[in-house]
Amino acid sequence: MEKRDKLEEIYIKTIDISPNSQLIIKLINLLRNEYTSIEEIEEYLAKDKGLTAKFLRIANSPYYGMSRKIKTVKDALLLIGLESAKSLIFATSVIYLYKNFGEFEKRLWEHSLGVGLFSSLLSTALGHISPDLFLAAGILHDIGKIFLYNANSNYYQNIHENILKSERETIDIENEKIGVNHAEMGAFVAEKWNYPDEIKKVIKYHHNFPYPYVKERIYSEICTIIRISDQTCLDLGLGFKKEIPPRIDYGDLKIDANLVKNLRKIFIHQFSHQKKFLLDLS
Ligand SMILES: [Fe+2]
Numbered sequence: 001m002e003k004r005d006k007l008e009e010i011y012i013k014t015i016d017i018s019p020n021s022q023l024i025i026k027l028i029n030l031l032r033n034e035y036t037s038i039e040e041i042e043e044y045l046a047k048d049k050g051l052t053a054k055f056l057r058i059a060n061s062p063y064y065g066m067s068r069k070i071k072t073v074k075d076a077l078l079l080i081g082l083e084s085a086k087s088l089i090f091a092t093s094v095i096y097l098y099k100n101f102g103e104f105e106k107r108l109w110e111h112s113l114g115v116g117l118f119s120s121l122l123s124t125a126l127g128h129i130s131p132d133l134f135l136a137a138g139i140l141h142d143i144g145k146i147f148l149y150n151a152n153s154n155y156y157q158n159i160h161e162n163i164l165k166s167e168r169e170t171i172d173i174e175n176e177k178i179g180v181n182h183a184e185m186g187a188f189v190a191e192k193w194n195y196p197d198e199i200k201k202v203i204k205y206h207h208n209f210p211y212p213y214v215k216e217r218i219y220s221e222i223c224t225i226i227r228i229s230d231q232t233c234l235d236l237g238l239g240f241k242k243e244i245p246p247r248i249d250y251g252d253l254k255i256d257a258n259l260v261k262n263l264r265k266i267f268i269h270q271f272s273h274q275k276k277f278l279l280d281l282s
Pocket residue numbers: 141142182206207
């Protein structure tokens with residue numbers, strides 16, 4: 001079977017089994033349209049109590065540091081800002097793809113959120129003005145895993161057990177056992193759903209070596225930040241395994257290894273506080 005056919009076959013399985021997968025496509029189109037107004041987003045979310053509740057929970061988390069409780073979507077959109085809110089809704093909508101919120105999904109969500117939060121911390125420290133893009137890219141970087149898991153859950157869970165014990169790279173094991181890996185799978189979806197270019201690159205190249213793999217400067221920095229965050233979270237045990245020590249040469253990246261080390265301490269402290277707001281999405 002051609003690789004594209006295989007990716008399409010796995011993609012269709014998620015679309016078939018997740019009753020909300022059509023909603024996510026509609027929502028992405030709405031959010032990607034720069035002319036979409038606050039009222040239109042409000043109207044859309046009004047139809048979906050589940051997503052609204054999750055969105056408000058995150059909007060009220062210490063991440064946004066609001067001094068008063070945000071009770072309505074309109075409040076959230078005004079206080080957080082339209083662009084930040086769009087980015088947050090866009091990223092959290094992956095939850096729609098989960099079959100249920102079982103053990104696998106919980107761990108994946110914890111890992112993805114950790115990567116998102118660390119990325120936004122690191123990007124802010126490096127002077128980027130849109131930490132929300134980094135938050136979204138971090139939350140979405142492993143989206144391909146949801147599709148591989150949905151297509152054959154027991155099989156993929158077993159593969160993950162092997163990955164936990166193995167010293168080998170995750171994507172090598174996936175290639176061998178499934179014929180495609182989660183980075184390719186995610187890239188296929190990101191292309192289909194017209195994700196922003198930066199996020200497409202992150203999803204596609206976050207396991208490629210040598211690093212940074214992406215040559216274009218405008219993309220290489222976000223890819224590097226997500227990669228460092230991914231490795232940091234894996235190293236902290238947020239997610240599925242402690243990976244082989246990060247193969248990142250800070251010398252080439254103009255990012256100070258000590259800065260990452262210090263942020264790691266801040267992150268551990270912040271994440272333990274944010275956890276209770278963000279992790280329970282059932
Ligand atoms: Fe990954």
